[in-house]
Amino acid sequence: MSDYKQGLRDGIPIALGYFFVSFSFGITGVAQGLYWWEVTLISMLNLTSAGQFAGMKIMLGGGSLAELAISQLIINLRYSLMSISLSQKVDGKFRGASRWALGFGITDEIFGVSVNRDREVSRSYFLGLMTLPYLGWSGGTLGGGVFGSILPAGITEVMSIAIYGMFLAIIVPKAKSDLHVLWVVLIAAAVSCLLYYAPVFSGVSVGTSIIICALAASTIGAILFPVSVTEEKTGGAA
Amino acid sequence: MKLTEFFTALAVMAAVTYLVRALPFGLMQRKITNRFLQSVLYYIPYAVLAAMTFPGILYCTKQMLPSAVGTGVALVLSYRGRGMVTVALAACAAVGLMMLIL
Numbered sequence: 281m282s283d284y285k286q287g288l289r290d291g292i293p294i295a296l297g298y299f300f301v302s303f304s305f306g307i308t309g310v311a312q313g314l315y316w317w318e319v320t321l322i323s324m325l326n327l328t329s330a331g332q333f334a335g336m337k338i339m340l341g342g343g344s345l346a347e348l349a350i351s352q353l354i355i356n357l358r359y360s361l362m363s364i365s366l367s368q369k370v371d372g373k374f375r376g377a378s379r380w381a382l383g384f385g386i387t388d389e390i391f392g393v394s395v396n397r398d399r400e401v402s403r404s405y406f407l408g409l410m411t412l413p414y415l416g417w418s419g420g421t422l423g424g425g426v427f428g429s430i431l432p433a434g435i436t437e438v439m440s441i442a443i444y445g446m447f448l449a450i451i452v453p454k455a456k457s458d459l460h461v462l463w464v465v466l467i468a469a470a471v472s473c474l475l476y477y478a479p480v481f482s483g484v485s486v487g488t489s490i491i492i493c494a495l496a497a498s499t500i501g502a503i504l505f506p507v508s509v510t511e512e513k514t515g516g517a518a
Numbered sequence: 519m520k521l522t523e524f525f526t527a528l529a530v531m532a533a534v535t536y537l538v539r540a541l542p543f544g545l546m547q548r549k550i551t552n553r554f555l556q557s558v559l560y561y562i563p564y565a566v567l568a569a570m571t572f573p574g575i576l577y578c579t580k581q582m583l584p585s586a587v588g589t590g591v592a593l594v595l596s597y598r599g600r601g602m603v604t605v606a607l608a609a610c611a612a613v614g615l616m617m618l619i620l
Contacts, residue, residue: 382541
């Protein structure tokens with residue numbers, strides 16, 4: 281089987297998961313006042329769940345461009361770590377322009393599958409691997425955006441919890457196996473609730489809140505529980 | 519939101535997200551060895567997701583009870599190691615049931 285076909289096949293489960301989650305992203309976006317083609321464009325150009333979700337909230341909440349840029353930088357910073365790690369794993373031909381083009385497709389799941397491969401990652405394998413998840417993510421958003429506008433409000437309300445469920449499915453197993461992550465997660469959630477509920481912080485916007493929580497919790501985590509340099513540890517969120 | 523505002527915001531978002539991925543992939547030839555930085559990068563995804571989930575997940579339905587029940591279901595299933603799609607679907611089902619009952 282060619283590398284491209286092998287990649288396509290390995291991408292099927294990722295694509296299915298993406299379709300479902302992005303469908304709920306599309307529904308949420310339309311429910312919050314975006315057009316179906318706007319949410320679809322967001323998915324086609326960003327290919328990331330947490331970043332898009334936060335970005336959409338900041339956009340619609342009238343946040344500044346600086347706030348938007350910084351929040352995307354911080355939320356998606358983990359991709360830098362992954363792309364560095366992936367650069368060690370690719371074969372000799374996977375360099376130059378192909379890296380700049382295919383680097384767009386680095387997501388948690390695509391990264392996870394490609395680095396766990398038992399051999400070097402070629403351009404065609406990586407392209408194959410990202411193809412279906414990309415279509416699933418964009419197509420799911422389109423579907424959610426289009427059907428979201430005609431579905432009864434109750435259905436969209438029910439589906440709005442889906443993206444949070446996905447987040448929990450990423451956080452909880454990790455926090456269970458790594459108690460240091462559990463502490464970081466608890467700190468982040470506590471700070472987030474403090475910023476949300478305390479009247480003093482009522483002026484703090486969504487984007488700023490995420491930035492504060494992420495930096496505070498991960499810095500405390502890094503000081504109290506530094507990760508060993510030799511360990512191969514990379515993030516696993518979507 | 520005006521279209522120009524949307525497209526400006528979209529461009530900023532897409533550019534930052536792309537560069538964060540492609541820049542290190544295109545340029546970096548070695549790994550980050552600074553332990554502190556590595557640790558921060560390791561914890562960031564979980565911190566971000568936790569901050570986005572709480573307390574937001576409790577307010578994703580008009581009444582809080584369905585969201586709270588959905589949260590409980592998602593927590594239990596993800597603790598048992600169920601995949602993303604299963605957890606998300608079950609949480610939706612729990613919310614839907616609670617909304618029917620109430």
